[in-house]
Amino acid sequence: MASAVTFSLGAKILCLTLCLLSLCCSAFTPQDYSNALEKSILFFEGQRSGKLPNNQRLSWRGNSGLSDGSSYHVDLVGGYYDAGDNVKFGLPMAFTTTLLAWSVIEFGDSMHSQIDNAKAAVRWSTDYLLKAATATPGTLYVQVADPNMDHRCWERPEDMDTPRNVYKVSTQNPGSDVAAETAAALAAASIVFKDSDSPYSAKLLHTAMKVFDFADKYRGSYSDSLGSVVCPFYCSYSGYHDELLWGASWIHRASQNSSYLAYIKSNGHTLGADDDDYSFSWDDKRPGTKVLLSKSFLEKNDEEFQLYKSHSDNYICSLIPGTSTFQAQYTPGGLLYKASESNLQYVTSASLLLLTYAKYLSLNGGVATCGSSKITAETLISEAKKQVDYILGDNPAKMSYMVGFGYKFPQHVHHRGSSLPSVHQHPGRLGCNDGFQYLNSGSPNPNVLVGAVVGGPDSKDNFADDRNNYQQSEPATYINAPFVGALAFFSAQKG
Numbered sequence: 479m480a481s482a483v484t485f486s487l488g489a490k491i492l493c494l495t496l497c498l499l500s501l502c503c504s505a506f507t508p509q510d511y512s513n514a515l516e517k518s519i520l521f522f523e524g525q526r527s528g529k530l531p532n533n534q535r536l537s538w539r540g541n542s543g544l545s546d547g548s549s550y551h552v553d554l555v556g557g558y559y560d561a562g563d564n565v566k567f568g569l570p571m572a573f574t575t576t577l578l579a580w581s582v583i584e585f586g587d588s589m590h591s592q593i594d595n596a597k598a599a600v601r602w603s604t605d606y607l608l609k610a611a612t613a614t615p616g617t618l619y620v621q622v623a624d625p626n627m628d629h630r631c632w633e634r635p636e637d638m639d640t641p642r643n644v645y646k647v648s649t650q651n652p653g654s655d656v657a658a659e660t661a662a663a664l665a666a667a668s669i670v671f672k673d674s675d676s677p678y679s680a681k682l683l684h685t686a687m688k689v690f691d692f693a694d695k696y697r698g699s700y701s702d703s704l705g706s707v708v709c710p711f712y713c714s715y716s717g718y719h720d721e722l723l724w725g726a727s728w729i730h731r732a733s734q735n736s737s738y739l740a741y742i743k744s745n746g747h748t749l750g751a752d753d754d755d756y757s758f759s760w761d762d763k764r765p766g767t768k769v770l771l772s773k774s775f776l777e778k779n780d781e782e783f784q785l786y787k788s789h790s791d792n793y794i795c796s797l798i799p800g801t802s803t804f805q806a807q808y809t810p811g812g813l814l815y816k817a818s819e820s821n822l823q824y825v826t827s828a829s830l831l832l833l834t835y836a837k838y839l840s841l842n843g844g845v846a847t848c849g850s851s852k853i854t855a856e857t858l859i860s861e862a863k864k865q866v867d868y869i870l871g872d873n874p875a876k877m878s879y880m881v882g883f884g885y886k887f888p889q890h891v892h893h894r895g896s897s898l899p900s901v902h903q904h905p906g907r908l909g910c911n912d913g914f915q916y917l918n919s920g921s922p923n924p925n926v927l928v929g930a931v932v933g934g935p936d937s938k939d940n941f942a943d944d945r946n947n948y949q950q951s952e953p954a955t956y957i958n959a960p961f962v963g964a965l966a967f968f969s970a971q972k973g
């Protein structure tokens with residue numbers, strides 16, 4: 479006993495010293511970021527639709543959606559549920575995939591033991607997107623399930639009996655937004671698998687080109703023909719121009735094929751290259767495209783791409799307090815604040831852009847120009863770090879917004895599967911209405927959706943840990959996807 483007491487006292491002194499030392503620099507150690515990285519990827523297992531593999535680690539989930547597509551004679555089994563419901567929405571699924579792939583492309587070298595898990599998370603989606611894109615010529619399947627019907631129930635994915643309607647875009651009812659985002663996802667993923675599985679990579683890239691061609695030739699927004707089931711959930715508010723340029727940019731990055739370079743050069747101006755826009759999300763790809771294309775200017779000094787570097791600077795400057803073009807809103811506790819619903823999606827996506835741009839700048843000795851001031855890569859990194867640390871618990875509420883990370887994290891996550899008893903604990907069916915007692919109960923979720931980052935606090939840093947407050951307590955795949963890259967970056971930083 480005595481030695482245990484001594485050890486514990488010693489450990490306390492050691493910790494106190496380390497904590498004091500680390501207070502000056504960081505709330506978290508590289509190990510903390512590694513731990514959060516592992517969890518951020520694990521979350522995707524909780525969102526899986528289809529037949530789960532033997533190595534599934536989030537073991538409270540079971541198989542679901544095994545006949546998706548069958549009534550339409552297509553195989554649409556697999557993919558991800560977008561958030562706390564059981565719908566497979568194509569636009570956010572594709573965007574999630576693009577950002578997960580981008581995370582791996584830029585920061586995979588820092589992922590160490592997690593690289594295979596990250597690739598598996600990308601592949602779970604691309605296997606599905608490949609099926610959706612190739613099942614029927616001239617068609618892209620873009621959604622499974624009627625969200626209005628799905629939302630009337632509170633059901634586990636394993637039990638769901640709501641209509642699994644299938645929605646598609648075609649040459650007659652085009653959807654350049656969802657199709658070009660799908661092309662972006664397939665192209666970005668082809669880079670991820672280039673070395674480890676080159677036949678798969680080639681298939682992804684080839685399919686990306688075909689889907690992009692379809693998106694570009696048959697122009698229109700999927701909200702026009704599918705408004706009743708994609709709006710207001712994932713309505714294409716920003717239109718499809720942003721996705722066309724984003725899709726072409728990703729195929730260019732993946733293939734280095736000069737046709738896409740020519741496409742970007744001749745269509746950039748009409749597809750949003752000259753716009754300044756400060757919100758990067760599943761709807762609006764413009765800031766991401768600017769950063770992605772700025773690499774060509776920074777690396778090759780290609781004059782044609784200077785435009786994208788300037789607009790990337792404008793985006794970055796909008797986020798950095800004190801610059802003449804600063805225009806973001808931050809909470810008193812320092813969190814980037816864009817919207818009352820699912821705000822953290824904007825924070826994680828901005829963090830990935832800050833870090834990616836910092837990487838491109840520092841590889842080339844560049845800086846961002848904000849009016850008369852020069853902003854260095856270090857400033858971008860420290861801004862991203864503030865946001866990442868806030869999410870992980872360095873905030874006024876001393877609360878982590880990642881489920882299962884830290885001492886205090888959301889317990890009442892707005893997520894059907896997580897909030898209902900697991901199929902292994904409660905094998906009997908829970909029907910559509912049986913679930914509402916769990917939705918409305920004050921008890922913590924019985925299944926911990928490890929790694930999920932929820933919508934997050936309001937503009938005053940307040941967070942209601944309430945399952946019915948989906949604006950704050952719902953996770954989403956596109957909140958996590960860019961966070962994976964940001965966490966990988968910080969896990970590899972020394973001190």
Ligand SMILES: *[C@@H]1O[C@H](CO)[C@@H](O)[C@H](O)[C@H]1NC(C)=O
Nearest residue numbers: 687688691733735736737738
């Ligand atoms: C480049 O892309 C175009 C358009 O998709 C395609 O027709 C052409 O075959 C590609 N070239 C190569 C070398 O892959």
